Amino acid sequence: MKTVTNTSSREAPFPLEISQLNAVESVRRVGPLSRSDIAERLSYSRSKITVVVGDLIDTGILEEVGDGTSTGGRRPRFLDFKADFGYVVGVDLGASSLDIAIADFKGHILDRKYMPSDVRDGPDAILALIRNIIIDRLDYLDIPPTKIYGIGIGVPGPVEFSTGLLIAPPIMPGWEAFPIKAFFLETFPSAVVIVDNEVNVMALGELRGGAGKNEENFLFVKIGTGIGCGIVCNGQIYRGSNGCAGDIGHICADQNGTTCHCGNVGCLEAMAAGPAIAGLAAKAALARNSAILAKYLEIRNGELTAEDVGAAASEGDRVANEIIRDSGRMIGEVLASLVNFFNPSLILIGGGVSHIGHQFLASIRRGVLHRSLPLSTRHLRIDTSPMGPDAGVNGAIALALEHVFVAAS
Amino acid sequence: MKTVTNTSSREAPFPLEISQLNAVESVRRVGPLSRSDIAERLSYSRSKITVVVGDLIDTGILEEVGDGTSTGGRRPRFLDFKADFGYVVGVDLGASSLDIAIADFKGHILDRKYMPSDVRDGPDAILALIRNIIIDRLDYLDIPPTKIYGIGIGVPGPVEFSTGLLIAPPIMPGWEAFPIKAFFLETFPSAVVIVDNEVNVMALGELRGGAGKNEENFLFVKIGTGIGCGIVCNGQIYRGSNGCAGDIGHICADQNGTTCHCGNVGCLEAMAAGPAIAGLAAKAALARNSAILAKYLEIRNGELTAEDVGAAASEGDRVANEIIRDSGRMIGEVLASLVNFFNPSLILIGGGVSHIGHQFLASIRRGVLHRSLPLSTRHLRIDTSPMGPDAGVNGAIALALEHVFVAAS
Numbered sequence: 001m002k003t004v005t006n007t008s009s010r011e012a013p014f015p016l017e018i019s020q021l022n023a024v025e026s027v028r029r030v031g032p033l034s035r036s037d038i039a040e041r042l043s044y045s046r047s048k049i050t051v052v053v054g055d056l057i058d059t060g061i062l063e064e065v066g067d068g069t070s071t072g073g074r075r076p077r078f079l080d081f082k083a084d085f086g087y088v089v090g091v092d093l094g095a096s097s098l099d100i101a102i103a104d105f106k107g108h109i110l111d112r113k114y115m116p117s118d119v120r121d122g123p124d125a126i127l128a129l130i131r132n133i134i135i136d137r138l139d140y141l142d143i144p145p146t147k148i149y150g151i152g153i154g155v156p157g158p159v160e161f162s163t164g165l166l167i168a169p170p171i172m173p174g175w176e177a178f179p180i181k182a183f184f185l186e187t188f189p190s191a192v193v194i195v196d197n198e199v200n201v202m203a204l205g206e207l208r209g210g211a212g213k214n215e216e217n218f219l220f221v222k223i224g225t226g227i228g229c230g231i232v233c234n235g236q237i238y239r240g241s242n243g244c245a246g247d248i249g250h251i252c253a254d255q256n257g258t259t260c261h262c263g264n265v266g267c268l269e270a271m272a273a274g275p276a277i278a279g280l281a282a283k284a285a286l287a288r289n290s291a292i293l294a295k296y297l298e299i300r301n302g303e304l305t306a307e308d309v310g311a312a313a314s315e316g317d318r319v320a321n322e323i324i325r326d327s328g329r330m331i332g333e334v335l336a337s338l339v340n341f342f343n344p345s346l347i348l349i350g351g352g353v354s355h356i357g358h359q360f361l362a363s364i365r366r367g368v369l370h371r372s373l374p375l376s377t378r379h380l381r382i383d384t385s386p387m388g389p390d391a392g393v394n395g396a397i398a399l400a401l402e403h404v405f406v407a408a409s
Numbered sequence: 410m411k412t413v414t415n416t417s418s419r420e421a422p423f424p425l426e427i428s429q430l431n432a433v434e435s436v437r438r439v440g441p442l443s444r445s446d447i448a449e450r451l452s453y454s455r456s457k458i459t460v461v462v463g464d465l466i467d468t469g470i471l472e473e474v475g476d477g478t479s480t481g482g483r484r485p486r487f488l489d490f491k492a493d494f495g496y497v498v499g500v501d502l503g504a505s506s507l508d509i510a511i512a513d514f515k516g517h518i519l520d521r522k523y524m525p526s527d528v529r530d531g532p533d534a535i536l537a538l539i540r541n542i543i544i545d546r547l548d549y550l551d552i553p554p555t556k557i558y559g560i561g562i563g564v565p566g567p568v569e570f571s572t573g574l575l576i577a578p579p580i581m582p583g584w585e586a587f588p589i590k591a592f593f594l595e596t597f598p599s600a601v602v603i604v605d606n607e608v609n610v611m612a613l614g615e616l617r618g619g620a621g622k623n624e625e626n627f628l629f630v631k632i633g634t635g636i637g638c639g640i641v642c643n644g645q646i647y648r649g650s651n652g653c654a655g656d657i658g659h660i661c662a663d664q665n666g667t668t669c670h671c672g673n674v675g676c677l678e679a680m681a682a683g684p685a686i687a688g689l690a691a692k693a694a695l696a697r698n699s700a701i702l703a704k705y706l707e708i709r710n711g712e713l714t715a716e717d718v719g720a721a722a723s724e725g726d727r728v729a730n731e732i733i734r735d736s737g738r739m740i741g742e743v744l745a746s747l748v749n750f751f752n753p754s755l756i757l758i759g760g761g762v763s764h765i766g767h768q769f770l771a772s773i774r775r776g777v778l779h780r781s782l783p784l785s786t787r788h789l790r791i792d793t794s795p796m797g798p799d800a801g802v803n804g805a806i807a808l809a810l811e812h813v814f815v816a817a818s
Contacts, residue, residue: 337661341638343653
């Protein structure tokens with residue numbers, strides 16, 4: 001029997017019944033609604049909704065605003081969500097950075113802190129750091145920790161979503177099965193704490209407030225040190241049977257390719273992610289195939305990054321351009337398989353490597369079009385994520401908000 | 410503006426209101442329910458459900474059965490669906506066969522007719538044939554055509570599900586955009602007519618009454634002349650943005666492979682489907698690499714099938730076994746990409762080629778395990794479809810039933 005879950009085990013933030021939670025969640029999602037709007041959405045009777053809304057106004061979660069247009073009878077009054085009744089925290093925990101934001105119940109960011117960090121420092125150090133930053137910023141905002149009703153966290157590793165535990169994370173030594181939720185509940189006892197993989201969180205950010213807002217089925221592909229994919233299916237984040245859907249970094253991109261750290265040959269990540277791009281460029285520099293790359297290698301003391309290769313390409317370096325084109329093509333060809341299978345309407349490309357030049361996106365597009373069926377690309381858009389580095393923290397806030405007013409299962 | 414849709418444009422079969430449709434659909438899906446069960450499921454008030462159910466009993470769709478266990482007050486009476494109030498037809502239209510079944514409202518098959526046919530004869534001939542068979546069987550069963558309230562049809566080509574029209578079907582000349590629904594409405598004016606791609610229909614068959622019954626996320630892979638995939642996502646058939654999700658036959662299986670009829674190189678279908686298996690075997694027979702295959706080639710007058718290769722393999726032919734193993738491995742490796750991406754809990758292998766021997770399934774399994782991540786295969790089962798050739802017609806009946814009691818959009 002599972003006892004840990006991703007949503008329960010918190011103290012009830014406000015003793016709300018299911019019908020009250022449903023009513024609040026309707027207003028949160030849709031915006032100001034009249035009593036009869038809410039009643040209709042939830043199929044509640046007029047008398048029931050009057051009681052439910054009355055209680056919520058007494059609690060201070062909902063408030064009456066403005067006057068609706070009359071349709072003959074009494075003018076309906078609208079009910080809105082009280083933004084400052086409570087707050088949530090969004091945490092985007094990257095491999096080498098931390099991005100933490102505090103937002104009100106309407107998702108408006110009140111404070112945000114970004115800093116470099118190393119996830120390999122382990123959960124004790126990193127989580128204490130996050131907690132201290134949150135407490136410091138709450139102090140500054142004059143918000144008591146008990147007013148934090150939700151914490152959403154994106155992490156760079158595979159998460160069993162139902163429990164919020166990391167499962168064999170390759171780049172997060174020491175984090176396996178660490179009780180992240182319990183850690184935060186100690187300091188923020190009213191909060192629901194939700195942990196998810198970072199690409200799912202980024203996809204959620206784009207779904208709720210970005211380029212994915214009107215899309216039912218889309219992919220968010222993050223290309224950085226690794227390559228991962230957040231999947232939106234029928235307007236919801238899809239996590240698969242074990243919560244590891246979207247792990248596309250180890251799909252075979254080249255049957256004659258290099259060996260990946262996972263032991264297989266030609267994995268997309270090993271062939272086309274940031275380190276592969278940087279590695280090929282360093283090799284070309286050392287072989288004296290590119291003067292510009294050799295210059296960068298010298299400036300960087302022998303350690304190139306994908307961004308350096310992008311810079312060299314924008315200076316017109318042929319070799320750098322070729323490396324970027326090859327990487328984009330391989331990513332595009334793998335995405336083509338997924339397009340044939342999943343038939344999305346949109347693919348958003350994010351992550352650090354997504355900004356290394358127009359050539360990269362163009363090559364991805366060409367790779368997809370080259371190997372996809374015409375019907376499946378007829379209405380397909382492929383773009384860089386317009387939310388960019390904000391997708392993670394925005395998604396983490398959305399993740400928290402979506403679980404505050406949901407009955408614990 | 411679209412005017413054709415996959416569900417509307419029929420005469421209302423029985424003038425039911427939305428609340429009545431909802432009540433009937435609850436009982437159809439779940440089985441006998443008390444009035445308060447239905448009320449709770451639909452969040453209807455006690456007085457509303459009394460009226461709704463009363464009307465449905467008057468119409469003859471629901472009937473009272475047995476007595477429930479009392480929980481203190483009056484003993485609740487259960488309401489059940491009247492199986493013989495109406496009937497549906499399921500049609501599995503294959504490339505070279507027709508499978509037609511008539512079922513009652515509970516999905517029990519009353520009559521079934523299977524026959525070879527050639528879809529290339531075109532829609533006029535084939536649809537008239539289907540209609541005549543249905544009329545003949547209804548006559549035999551003494552059921553008037555107006556009692557047919559739903560017709561579900563699986564077809565071997567891409568379907569725009571919202572309209573039920575075929576879009577550029579490669580093996581169905583003359584069927585593009587043919588108004589299949591309108592054709593059947595002429596003879597069966599009370600019916601909702603739903604057309605879908607055959608693999609989606611097969612996946613639905615397994616989802617409702619087969620091995621997929623308790624699975625939220627699974628794949629049904631049909632391997633025959635082509636290779637296609639039905640996707641079940643969160644307990645529902647997933648069709649993608651253009652309705653062409655699951656078109657996996659043209660995913661690249663071998664970058665140095667043979668050229669496919671689509672113009673690309675190494676498509677899974679060109680490398681591993683029935684014709685590829687038969688073609689490789691014929692080549693080996695002509696090159697005198699296998700005496701057993703040469704024997705089959707002679708018996709078959711120079712035209713081998715995948716089934717012949719399976720028979721040769723079961724006679725111990727090394728070359729036949731190798732061909733089957735290679736095909737299975739390639740299918741498995743492509744499925745591995747989809748497993749990493751979609752993380753299903755089950756893959757069902759169906760279609761004619763799925764029965765060419767244990768070696769085939771074993772090779773598919775090996776291919777998947779070889780290239781998938783451990784977390785995504787931890788609970789993954791890969792099996793041949795236990796429903797086998799019945800999946801299509803069972804799914805077509807389920808497709809019809811699921812649309813009878815749904816309000817036309």
